[in-house]
Amino acid sequence: MIPADAYLWAKYIEDAPLQANLKRITQESMDSRRGYFGTTGRCCVIKNCSIVKDVKIGSHCYIKGASKLKNITINSSEQEPTQIGEGIVLVNGIVGYGCHIFYNCIAVRFILGNNSNLKYGARLINSFLGDNSTISCCEVLNNLIFPAHEQHHNNSFLVAAVVMGQSNLAAGATMGSNHNSRSNDNEIQAGRGFWPGLCTSVKHSCRFASFTLMSKADYPAEMDITLPFSLLNNNTSLNCLEVMPAFWWLYNMYALARNASKYQQRDKRIHKDQHVEFEAFAPDTAEELLLGLHLLERWTAKAWLRREGKPVDGITDDELAATGRQLLEGPQDIVDSLEILGENMEKGKRKVLILKAWKAWRAYRDMLYHYSMKNLIAYMTQHPDARLADMHADLGGSPRVAEWVNLGGQLMPKADLDQLREDIGQGRLNSWKAIHQRYDELWQRYPLDKQRHAYAMLCTLLNIEKMDAKTWSVSLDKAIALQDYICEQVYDSRRKDYDNHFRQVTFKDEAEMIAAVGTIDDNSFIVQVREETAAFRNLINTLKQRR
Numbered sequence: 001m002i003p004a005d006a007y008l009w010a011k012y013i014e015d016a017p018l019q020a021n022l023k024r025i026t027q028e029s030m031d032s033r034r035g036y037f038g039t040t041g042r043c044c045v046i047k048n049c050s051i052v053k054d055v056k057i058g059s060h061c062y063i064k065g066a067s068k069l070k071n072i073t074i075n076s077s078e079q080e081p082t083q084i085g086e087g088i089v090l091v092n093g094i095v096g097y098g099c100h101i102f103y104n105c106i107a108v109r110f111i112l113g114n115n116s117n118l119k120y121g122a123r124l125i126n127s128f129l130g131d132n133s134t135i136s137c138c139e140v141l142n143n144l145i146f147p148a149h150e151q152h153h154n155n156s157f158l159v160a161a162v163v164m165g166q167s168n169l170a171a172g173a174t175m176g177s178n179h180n181s182r183s184n185d186n187e188i189q190a191g192r193g194f195w196p197g198l199c200t201s202v203k204h205s206c207r208f209a210s211f212t213l214m215s216k217a218d219y220p221a222e223m224d225i226t227l228p229f230s231l232l233n234n235n236t237s238l239n240c241l242e243v244m245p246a247f248w249w250l251y252n253m254y255a256l257a258r259n260a261s262k263y264q265q266r267d268k269r270i271h272k273d274q275h276v277e278f279e280a281f282a283p284d285t286a287e288e289l290l291l292g293l294h295l296l297e298r299w300t301a302k303a304w305l306r307r308e309g310k311p312v313d314g315i316t317d318d319e320l321a322a323t324g325r326q327l328l329e330g331p332q333d334i335v336d337s338l339e340i341l342g343e344n345m346e347k348g349k350r351k352v353l354i355l356k357a358w359k360a361w362r363a364y365r366d367m368l369y370h371y372s373m374k375n376l377i378a379y380m381t382q383h384p385d386a387r388l389a390d391m392h393a394d395l396g397g398s399p400r401v402a403e404w405v406n407l408g409g410q411l412m413p414k415a416d417l418d419q420l421r422e423d424i425g426q427g428r429l430n431s432w433k434a435i436h437q438r439y440d441e442l443w444q445r446y447p448l449d450k451q452r453h454a455y456a457m458l459c460t461l462l463n464i465e466k467m468d469a470k471t472w473s474v475s476l477d478k479a480i481a482l483q484d485y486i487c488e489q490v491y492d493s494r495r496k497d498y499d500n501h502f503r504q505v506t507f508k509d510e511a512e513m514i515a516a517v518g519t520i521d522d523n524s525f526i527v528q529v530r531e532e533t534a535a536f537r538n539l540i541n542t543l544k545q546r547r
Contacts, residue, residue, distance in 0.1 A: 002273050003128060003274055004274060007407055010162075017424075021424050041058045041059030045062045049065065050068060054071045059077055061081060064085055065087065066087070073093075080269070083100050088102075089105070090107050091108045093107055096116060097270070099112055099114070099116050101117070104120075105120075105122045105123070107123070113128075113274065115132050117135070121137060128144045130146045131409075132148045132263065135149075138151050138152065138155045139156040141157060142157075148263045154172060155174065157169075158174065160188075162188075164210075165192050165276070166193045166259065171198055173199065189208070191210035200219070203221070203222065210284065213252070221346050224345055224346075227360075229249060235353075241350065243342055245357070245363075246360040249363045254490050257525075273436065282411055286453070289364045293364050294317075299340050300324035303338040328358060371454060376455060377539065377543065380543055395451055399456070400453060401415070403415075411450075412449075420435075480537055486529070
């Protein structure tokens with residue numbers, strides 16, 4: 001079972017035919033008769049273990065000093081050996097290929113994805129931890145976590161949660177609590193790139209857009225954050241929730257730009273059963289950005305009408321959006337003088353303040369430009385003989401697919417997922433192998449789906465139906481400008497670590513500091529981004545010749 005399977009089964013609980021057939025497929029794939037013995041693959045080492053009972057162990061597995069292994073499957077191979085160390089308790093679960101479990105961890109009723117780690121007393125209970133993830137020193141209960149999750153330093157997930165990957169919980173963070181009752185509560189849903197800060201406390205029920213960053217705070221109420229790439233802050237002095245949209249793009253570019261390459265470098269899997277989209281800018285986040293643009297426009301218009309003493313009732317959303325767009329396209333000082341309030345983002349009566357809306361609106365548009373042009377340039381690169389008319393013929397002519405689903409890390413149009421559910425419910429997909437083959441087929445088609453979405457998104461952004469030569473040329477120039485901005489911001493957002501006086505006080509002189517941490521120009525990722533920017537500029541100049 002992979003995260004996509006778990007999400008498919010758990011999320012669509014109201015789909016009775018789907019649920020019934022998934023259960024039947026699973027039962028038919030295994031022999032339910034009792035009496036089987038545990039098995040051990042070739043070239044395994046098992047020593048100094050207290051209890052090993054009903055365990056299926058793959059080849060080249062190394063197990064030393066485990067306390068209790070009962071009713072589990074440990075996948076392991078020569079290329080991806082799994083290692084289990086001292087004091088480990090594993091009961092009723094599945095361990096993926098290439099996993100490492102050390103130092104008194106406990107996992108009960110669990111699935112651990114390929115190339116994942118449990119360390120230093122971690123507790124994984126009733127949970128699915130996706131591929132390429134690490135949990136240490138913490139507790140995770142009743143969670144479905146997609147690939148590339150990091151969680152360390154005594155934090156906890158104490159409420160049911162689905163976290164859609166590329167996420168990180170900082171030290172002391174506490175997600176939810178079930179201590180208020182013995183019955184089922186609700187859950188926390190977080191999009192890709194969820195980063196709660198140090199000692200953050202969040203209660204259920206909450207939903208977070210992709211790449212939400214939370215500053216250190218006790219957040220007192222339920223939240224529904226619909227603005228992606230935002231920074232949240234609980235301002236106790238003003239008694240309000242502050243939301244800064246596009247924070248990552250404006251002030252944290254080093255982390256944002258490094259996101260995809262970091263996770264791709266950490267992906268050591270050979271068994272890549274779960275497909276994963278590692279790019280921060282993808283169809284799911286692009287649709288969130290477009291929604292964020294519309295919300296900022298409407299909320300800005302309402303703020304201006306309130307200040308002018310004009311009624312808001314009776315004005316349509318389209319009229320509000322047009323007014324807000326006009327304000328956001330105008331001078332910054334006018335928008336900065338407004339008190340822009342978010343709506344339906346937090347339960348309660350206190351205000352939700354939207355910070356730096358003028359900059360955020362422009363940043364959202366730039367992010368959509370960057371996403372669209374990056375994928376269209378990829379299309380032109382993959383088709384060396386293609387002209388602008390060919391690109392329109394292949395990618396244009398159909399409505400934009402606005403609904404996308406993150407299925408365990410793999411993105412797909414909602415229509416394809418609905419068809420998948422129908423095919424399972426009606427018995428056309430009659431085994432897990434067939435279901436996984438459908439995932440593979442959708443993944444093979446995904447690059448073209450993404451490029452078509454990018455073309456439609458750019459046309460939506462520019463309010464045109466078809467890309468002409470002049471618009472394409474202007475868009476290529478814009479792509480170069482945005483890549484230059486990314487390169488500059490990557491450098492600037494990292495430079496403070498080297499220029500900060502207080503980072504220097506622990507070194508006796510500059511020579512010691514350089515010997516210990518190097519210089520900013522030695523930073524491998526900054527060097528990489530500069531090289532990519534130069535190559536990108538050359539590529540754009542080449543594409544300009546193809547009309």
